[in-house]
Amino acid sequence: MFDEPSRAALLAVTEESLKTDVLPALDGAAKYAALMVLNAIGIARREVAAGYEPPRHVLDAYADLYGQDNVYHAGFDAAERIPNLNRHLAREIRDGEHDDELGEPGPVYDVLRALVIERLKLSNPRFLVESEYSQPSRG
């Protein structure tokens, strides 16, 4: 259906060209804007590469918490499962059902950690390596 080079290849070359051909010629507000564009393209490129399959680590962590069957039945469509499970867990946490586990290692903490890590792998993988907040940020 789609022609080549693929969207992944186009995003990768866009990022590279912006970095090497455009960025060095800029300063001030334009450079700041270009750095944000670069950041956004990087997120989009990583998401295209990751595809639409729900992340395995999160599903496994949810299976440890709620059981494999319940994870399977959380959505007719695989893509619905994690948002549905998140809603369910968020409600339980707010109702205080997991208060005794605050800060404790265990299945709830593992789900939350898996959720955050999967999101950071896409939005800012450097944070996982160096714990460094993304820049530029709101100033």
Added chain:
Amino acid sequence: MEQAEIEVLERWLEGELGADFLRLAPPAKMSGGAVQENWRLDAEVTGGPHAGSLPLVLRTDAPSGVSISHSRAHEFALLKAAFAAGVTVPEPLALDADGKVLRKPAYVMRRAAGTANPRTLARDADLDPHRPAITEALGRELARVHSIKPGHADLDFLPLDERSPARRRIDEFAAQLDALPDAHPVLEYGIRWLHHNAPDSQMTALGHGDFRCGNLMIDPADQGRVTAVLDWEFASWSDPMEDVGWICARCWRFGADDRQVGGIGNLEDFIRGYEAEAGHALEWESLPFWEMLATIRWAIIARHQGQRHLSGKEISMELALTGRKAAEMEYDVLAQIRQIADAKAEAS
């Protein structure tokens, strides 16, 4: 700004500043300000108390403001109260609450020298010798902010309620999460932690609400002298420790993690300045709680900013990326909850 608008502005400022004649160089929009628009004005004034060259800033609403921020008129009142309390703020000079000049509310204040660029304040090595003094000065500034107490005649628009400031924030967070389309289990978890660890303190003072690099202006050419505390749009009656937690949270250190106070300097210097000015201590031992609250608050604000972009009301690269930044704060929330639990387990 169009020429006709500039002329209306000139005539209005003449009246407000008691000048015989006032001429503006072409106004330039300043960068930053996700919530408000700032315009740089350079006025040449003839006659009256401000005769001469007068550098000014005009502040007005951005296309889509955040509903939780104050109106321009309230912000002007806050600036006046802070100026009177001795906080280093740009002197507020004129208010158009009804928007008769620019068809939206606006006010004009003096323009302070220096920079509010967070990279300068948190990262510039030239400032290193001055960091203890800058940090101490910021402690003094915050103590002056907190010297403003409920009951202030011009600030009666700020709501006060019976809940402790920490409890009120926790309730607000839940409501703000409910206003988002998706569920956020990590933030819910953080909020439960806050619920169980909230201090009982009922101490209340004017909280600035966004006291951090980016809103603090310093003059690098003058040994990093603090020239202005900006952006009063999130001020509220709060626990004074909330502002301390906000500037100290890791998410506001701009990469200079070893300098706890906003990437600027050390907590000891800050406390020394604060206590010297206030004449009393705060509950400094509650700082980890307030840092956690700050991290959760910034994560929720970030999600709402991303939502503003998504809603189509304000298409912005910066808002869109800020939405994706929330995961970074969420990571810190989980890590800090664990750290605190581990430290407690070790101590017992």
